[in-house]
Amino acid sequence: MNIYETIKQLVPMRDLLEHYGFEINRAGFINCPFHTEDTPSMKVYESSCYCFGCGAGGDAVSFTAKLFNLRNSQAALKINNEFGLNLSSSRTVPTANSPYLREQAKKKTELEKYRKEYNQKTTEFRELFCGIKKEADPWKMAEMQSRLDYLEYWFGENEWR
Ligand SMILES: [Zn+2]
Incomplete structure (x- = not known):
């Protein structure tokens, strides 16, 4: 398993979005950051999200990349650091010493x-x-x-x- 796959499995979309300040409503939608809207139309799934307004979306890594204008590899690194996952290119399996995982x-x-x-x-x-x-x-x-x-x-x- 590579580092992207590991991150997608470790970090639920919901946690990632909340980490970046999004408010998920009761129906599981957020305001799409990629187009202007008043009614949330981006649906949050277990490990991805999708906007019914503009078609934007992605998984934890590609969403983060798009949101912060990063490459996927940079986005993966960002999530890895911010969630304290302690992953690296040579260690794609998480260790138990991450507070987030605990x-x-x-x-x-x-x-x-x-x-x-x-x-x-x-x-x-x-x-x-x-x-x-x-x-x-x-x-x-x-x-x-x-x-x-x-x-x-x-x-x-x-x-x-
Ligand atoms: Zn949208």
């Missing part, structure tokens, strides 16, 4: 934990919801209801990520 790994672990909790709560909710109809003991039923209320509240506060 942060990314942490975020990934947290997300996995969150999803696991979300799924567990979903299962619990379903089981309680069915079980409460068959429960004869009023005390147990009250307990189940209060847990259901709590879960409902939790789902209201936390959306699937």
